[in-house]
Amino acid sequence: MTEPNSKALRRRQPIPPKDGLGFALLALILAVALWLATGWVMWLVKQTMTTNGFQAFWADALLVLFTLLPAGLLWPAVRGLGQARLARQALQSENLIAARVHSAEAHTWAWFTLGYAGALILFLLFVLFFIANNVAVGRTFFQLELIRDSFGLILQAFWVNVVIFLFAGFFSLIWGLVVAIAKLLPGKPAQPIRFIATFYTDAFLSLPSIIVIYLIGFGLPLTGIGFFRNLPLEALAVLALTLTYGAYMAEVYRAGLESIHPSQWAAARSLGLSYGQTLRFVVVPQAVRRIIPPLLNNLIGMQKDTALVNVVGVIDAFNQARIIASNDFNLSAVTTVAILFILITIPQTRLVDRLVERDRARFRQGS
């Protein structure tokens, strides 16, 4: 029994925790430094306001409040330090259990300080950027009067984006399903159809949507074919987006259709249902349920791409904002467009998250 690693001889030596004193001190120093930095930044803001002749009690009050807020960072930092000291004492009296508890607490509080400190640093950097060069950034992007005065025009033009999105979304959802089904048609006679469908998706997946919009928006009216010449530009934009996003949708639909187990096909066909009936009643309903989140993601992508229609001269929100921007040498109206897009997209993104979560929960249930 000379082997040092034999189980009988091996005794586990208890491992003492680190007291975390150094880490907690670091957090405290950082907290104090950030407090000072905040005071400095707020003083800069106050100076900028004075040079611009802006004076208001509420603004001063806000500045003071912001200066006081980082004091809150001291609270977790000091608590962490206290716990670290307790941990050190416990270590000295060889009370390992207590030492571990205090050490863990000390680390948690120190991390707490660091997390909030990081966010605060980002905030301060943003404020510095905003007021740099005598509030140049603020003036360029956020000129409140211009935003207020142009808001009506922009909102009206944004309606064009919404309408294009609604039509193109509706059509691409249908068109994508048609293409996906064509791609999956069985048998030799359907080979040409499958080939065309595959070529179409390959082509439009690789084409940038802005080029499709350009070609269709300018090209089709140029052909002089009466039908296309009389179509409003918006309709051509819808057509271009439908063709582009139909290809994306088709790929998602195809993944969904292929994910339905062959036994569902066998069950439906064995009851005498035809190929089409099986698709309609059994396969498509199940497939669509599974792919709602990726379909919605595609729709969100398309919604953003409605801003590209300005290349053919549709007066959408972005185009309108560019006109205002070049008149006033200021981008604040474009900021409005950006905010509008953010406002309508965030709820949809959250919806997709919830649907994905719901699907995952159902999958965990094992149904």
Add this chain to the structure above:
Amino acid sequence: MSFLEIRNVHKRFGANEVLRGINLTVEEHQVVCLIGPSGCGKSTLLRCINGLEEIQAGEIRLHGDRITGPGVDLNALRRDVGIVFQSFNLFPHMTVLQNITLAPTQVLRMPEAEAQAKALALLKRIGLEHKAQAYPDQLSGGQQQRVAIVRALAMEPMLLLLDEITSALDPELVSEVLNLLRELAREGMTMILATHEMGFAREVASKVCFMYGGVVHEEGPPEQIFSNPQHERTQQFLSSIIEAGRL
């Protein structure tokens, strides 16, 4: 002319020949049990009978009408020949009632109300009418399998194929499914079962076929197959079944 005649049927999956010349006849109101080791072609044979798999040689006739080969209306054939699968294969997005009424309303063009009344009557018979609005995943395995049988019965098939329908069930749920089959057999439903339930086969079958290596190795009445098998391979199979305590 027999009710169902299977003559020299060959089925290949690529290079793998699963059925190597099956010969089998089934008379009306018979219950035929296919037994044999896994991979001997029981399921494949059933899937060939209702056209889910294409055969490469031989032929199958139902009431003298050839139901294999080109030009056969498979949708029409499947109205007459129902199949129930090992894994139930209910439609998970439909209620029990919708599962049962889908084919009668869409394939037979039966009015919705009539199909529902019929489906409810069938559900009542298996004691599941209170589950009509439930979804398949809210049912136990035995209940799901009984619903799957009822779904096939709703088409009023003249022949019912059952593909190891108790193999995926917990042991205590097997009996409820077998009881339903007993009842169907008593009423004269023509059935072909691929099964590992030897006790059940012995009790209900009019004919037992031992399949091995893609052919029907031995067939006969259940007493003969189970008590006095002629072929060595059949004897081996049965003795291993007895060893496992399954007979």
